[in-house]
Amino acid sequence: MNDTQPAGAAAPLKVDITEKTFRSATGVKIVALRGLSFEVGQGEFACLLGPSGCGKTTTLRILLGLDRQFSGSYQLPEGGSNRVAAVFQEPVLLPWRTVEQxxxxxxxxxxRDKDLDGLFEILGLSAMRSLYPSELSLGLARRAALARAFATEPAILLLDEPFASLDERTAESLRRLLIRVWAARPTTVLMVTHNLREALLLADRIIVLAPRPAQVLGVFDVGLSRDLRDKTALDRLVLDFHERFPESA
Known part of the structure; x- marks a missing residue:
């Protein structure tokens, strides 16, 4: 049964996927998700953390309505525009349109005549508004993708490893920008990552997934203000996390 339920204005994101299967090219049944159940509170920043291939992106595709062949249900939060926004590994910008367009x-x-000056300023795009995607570095293109997502004032923002394939310096800069724009325009966020330090830097809570078929091993509450998450604090959080989830080390 594929059941998408309506949510109230203050409702959390609720996911209860009984099973999601695929058929391989040779006809073999592959179970991607089984008994996957979790919640993300309204306005909370949560990360789905798990090994590559465990079903994280499949979960996002289901929540985006891109994959309806599963059993179970989910409930999306509502509020503001009631829109669902997503940012993927590829910025997916129209090459014949400027950043602002x-x-x-x-x-x-x-x-479409909405004042976006503050959003562009936070993301460091004020001077890039008239540029075309081909004139942008990958890091700037990812900023534009974030701007596009936040501009809609979504009820929920889904992020699929948006900083993958970037050098660490650029990725770290974008993580800090993401937190700044999210703090200025708070919304419910569910981000997929396999990078533990990234999750510990960004999230309020980390939902830890088992290898395929994905199910929740447990939840790690970061419990530390983001302005205190310097390198020393992150090192300590990494140790705390591995003590709680030694199988993920």
């Missing part, structure tokens, strides 16, 4: 195209027609 790409961002505004995501808005409903009657909101």
């Amino acid at each position: 790409n961002v505004r195209l995501a808005l409903p027609r009657n909101f």
